[in-house]
Amino acid sequence: MSYIHSYSDSERQRLLEQADFLEKYLYPTISFGPDDSILEVGCGVGAQIRCMLRRFNPLRITGVDREPSRLDTALANLPDEVQMGTVELFAAEGHDLPFDNHTFDGAYVFFVFEHLTDPVPVIREIQRVLKPGGRFYCTEVVNQGVYVYPGTPAISAYWTAFNRLQSDLGGNPDTGLHLASACIDAGMTVSSFNPVPVMLDKRMTDTVERRHFLHMWERCLLSGAPALLERDMIEPDMPEKVSAGFEQLSNNPETIFQYDARQILAIKKPQQP
Numbered sequence: 001m002s003y004i005h006s007y008s009d010s011e012r013q014r015l016l017e018q019a020d021f022l023e024k025y026l027y028p029t030i031s032f033g034p035d036d037s038i039l040e041v042g043c044g045v046g047a048q049i050r051c052m053l054r055r056f057n058p059l060r061i062t063g064v065d066r067e068p069s070r071l072d073t074a075l076a077n078l079p080d081e082v083q084m085g086t087v088e089l090f091a092a093e094g095h096d097l098p099f100d101n102h103t104f105d106g107a108y109v110f111f112v113f114e115h116l117t118d119p120v121p122v123i124r125e126i127q128r129v130l131k132p133g134g135r136f137y138c139t140e141v142v143n144q145g146v147y148v149y150p151g152t153p154a155i156s157a158y159w160t161a162f163n164r165l166q167s168d169l170g171g172n173p174d175t176g177l178h179l180a181s182a183c184i185d186a187g188m189t190v191s192s193f194n195p196v197p198v199m200l201d202k203r204m205t206d207t208v209e210r211r212h213f214l215h216m217w218e219r220c221l222l223s224g225a226p227a228l229l230e231r232d233m234i235e236p237d238m239p240e241k242v243s244a245g246f247e248q249l250s251n252n253p254e255t256i257f258q259y260d261a262r263q264i265l266a267i268k269k270p271q272q273p
């Protein structure tokens with residue numbers, strides 16, 4: 001298993017629920033037009049495609065993923081849209097896209113570059129298939145910005161192991177901080193680059209909402225548990241201890257939890273080929 005989150009059924013379901021949960025944090029700054037043809041690289045099970053369709057009603061979304069089983073699930077999640085031609089799905093590597101130059105009005109990538117050593121070849125390839133002036137949105141994690149109060153030893157030790165494995169597998173758990181530099185290296189113009197703090201504190205008063213918020217992050221963290229256990233990087237009882245830690249956080253009115261990400265909007269320069 002060389003992908004930290006696994007390609008299991010439960011992970012497919014988690015990605016759908018995660019996209020719905022994060023929609024209110026990630027999408028207010030995103031804008032595509034109703035006639036746009038849009039590309040998503042690393043579309044997974046089609047979770048972000050569902051959000052994009054809901055919000056912008058674009059002409060077409062083309063989803064690309066390197067893992068064919070993910071695309072089977074995306075097809076099952078979007079059967080009508082695929083049949084009508086509103087959504088197209090392709091198995092391909094992000095750095096080698098099967099499209100002509102200047103094909104798309106816009107493109108986006110969410111939660112993919114954390115798995116890559118270097119995102120620049122993928123961004124360069126996205127730029128190639130964008131029309132001049134095309135918009136590229138990217139949202140990526142900053143795992144060192146995760147803040148848990150009151151901290152628990154189990155969550156802290158687990159998160160350290162998770163990020164070590166992400167790096168060992170050739171990824172970058174703080175890739176969000178590299179987005180602006182990577183887009184510049186790929187020859188794009190950076191239009192905006194902002195933090196996306198996803199945060200729980202005393203402003204969130206509804207107990208059901210607080211529990212749901214923490215449960216989403218518990219599942220996100222534990223999505224790496226099978227890969228960590230397989231490599232003996234955590235003790236067998238560590239996932240249970242992490243869950244117990246989240247249960248304590250859910251019951252504590254003093255809890256503060258922040259998950260950090262960065263979002264960029266980069267534009268293809270008119271003179272780029």
Ligand SMILES: C[S@@+](CC[C@H](N)C(=O)[O-])C[C@H]1O[C@@H](n2cnc3c(N)ncnc32)[C@H](O)[C@@H]1O
Binds near residue numbers: 041065067109
């Ligand atoms: C964490 S999932 C995110 C899926 C989707 N963007 C979302 O937010 O729900 C990352 C996806 O990126 C895909 N992926 C990783 N590296 C890729 C690459 N170089 N080219 C294409 N797909 C890639 C993986 O197969 C996986 O489906």
